[in-house]
Amino acid sequence: MLGPTVLGAIVAALVASMLLLQSGDEGSGAAPSMADKEALPKLREDFKMQNKSVFILGASGETGKVLLKEILGQNLFSKVTLIGRRKLTFEEEAYKNVNQEVVDFEKLDDYASAFQGHDVGFCCLGTTRSKAGAEGFVRVDRDYVLKSAELAKAGGCKHFNLLSSRGADKSSSFLYLQVKGEVEAKVEELKFDRLSVFRPGVLLCDRQESRPGEWLARKFFGSLPDSWASGYAVPVVTVVRAMLNNLVSPSSGQMELLENKAILHLGKERDVPKL
Ligand SMILES: NC(=O)c1ccc[n+]([C@@H]2O[C@H](COP(=O)([O-])OP(=O)(O)OC[C@H]3O[C@@H](n4cnc5c(N)ncnc54)[C@H](OP(=O)(O)O)[C@@H]3O)[C@@H](O)[C@H]2O)c1
Numbered sequence: 042m043l044g045p046t047v048l049g050a051i052v053a054a055l056v057a058s059m060l061l062l063q064s065g066d067e068g069s070g071a072a073p074s075m076a077d078k079e080a081l082p083k084l085r086e087d088f089k090m091q092n093k094s095v096f097i098l099g100a101s102g103e104t105g106k107v108l109l110k111e112i113l114g115q116n117l118f119s120k121v122t123l124i125g126r127r128k129l130t131f132e133e134e135a136y137k138n139v140n141q142e143v144v145d146f147e148k149l150d151d152y153a154s155a156f157q158g159h160d161v162g163f164c165c166l167g168t169t170r171s172k173a174g175a176e177g178f179v180r181v182d183r184d185y186v187l188k189s190a191e192l193a194k195a196g197g198c199k200h201f202n203l204l205s206s207r208g209a210d211k212s213s214s215f216l217y218l219q220v221k222g223e224v225e226a227k228v229e230e231l232k233f234d235r236l237s238v239f240r241p242g243v244l245l246c247d248r249q250e251s252r253p254g255e256w257l258a259r260k261f262f263g264s265l266p267d268s269w270a271s272g273y274a275v276p277v278v279t280v281v282r283a284m285l286n287n288l289v290s291p292s293s294g295q296m297e298l299l300e301n302k303a304i305l306h307l308g309k310e311r312d313v314p315k316l
């Protein structure tokens with residue numbers, strides 16, 4: 042039988058996800074440049090020729106690890122650096138040139154050099170209230186993210202990619218959505234040459250650790266026809282491909298906001314190079 046804690050968590054998560062669904066704000070912000078899918082292989086080749094360097098925050102997470110894999114598979118950058126709180130180990134040959142900077146996120150200013158010299162940055166950092174408490178959540182999802190973005194900007198990063206969430210809204214009364222909206226706005230103030238903000242709905246993936254609410258939501262959305270789920274959920278790999286297809290495409294403005302539907306559209310591409 043399910044214990045009361047687990048049941049409580051499920052109920053809380055379901056209520057939260059229902060609210061998340063209602064607060065989705067489709068279509069706000071600049072529309073991304075939807076590069077002609079046929080143009081992508083050429084765009085990708087042109088991008089590779091520029092020998093750019095990239096850093097990834099959160100490369101051990103569900104989204105970050107798929108992002109790293111896909112970046113290596115597509116061979117998009119001449120230098121790949123992971124910035125994280127611990128060193129990761131990889132078996133595969135494809136990972137052998139990946140650089141790693143281990144930092145203390147509580148003293149990020151001491152690690153400014155880790156953020157220097159990257160053309161592009163991806164931030165897939167995040168925790169949850171249930172893992173870290175309300176304070177810990179704000180510390181990671183707002184303070185760590187913002188400080189990292191500041192250091193990246195100071196270090197010469199031109200294009201910052203921020204993984205946010207559907208419904209992000211700095212005036213929301215929900216801590217999660219409020220923090221996501223606040224950090225988006227603050228990163229925007231840093232005035233990167235290009236800022237791409239991704240707002241996926243429920244991420245569909247096979248998470249190892251148990252998050253009962255997320256699991257239920259995933260079962261639910263996973264069982265819906267694509268057209269229904271399109272506003273609310275998206276497979277992690279689609280988010281990652283949308284990020285990378287957007288990366289190699291010309292920017293559609295200094296700030297690009299990709300809602301769940303735009304992510305599905307841009308990330309659903311069959312002819313990506315085999316991993
Ligand atoms: N899950 C969803 O349905 C959903 C939907 C919309 C948006 N999002 C957002 O998408 C982002 C990524 O989600 P995800 O599910 O891919 O994340 P995840 O699997 O939980 O991974 C989180 C990453 O952040 C790092 N991290 C967490 N706490 C940290 C701390 N205290 N100090 C340093 N690093 C820390 C983790 O590193 P360690 O491995 O070292 O812990 C990991 O690399 C999050 O911001 C999330 O809010 C999620």
Ligand SMILES: *[C@@H]1O[C@H](CO)[C@@H](O)[C@H](O)[C@H]1NC(C)=O
Pocket residue numbers: 090091092
């Ligand atoms: C990128 O690297 C390749 C191979 O090292 C080199 O031929 C090319 O000129 C470089 N391109 C730029 C823009 O630096």
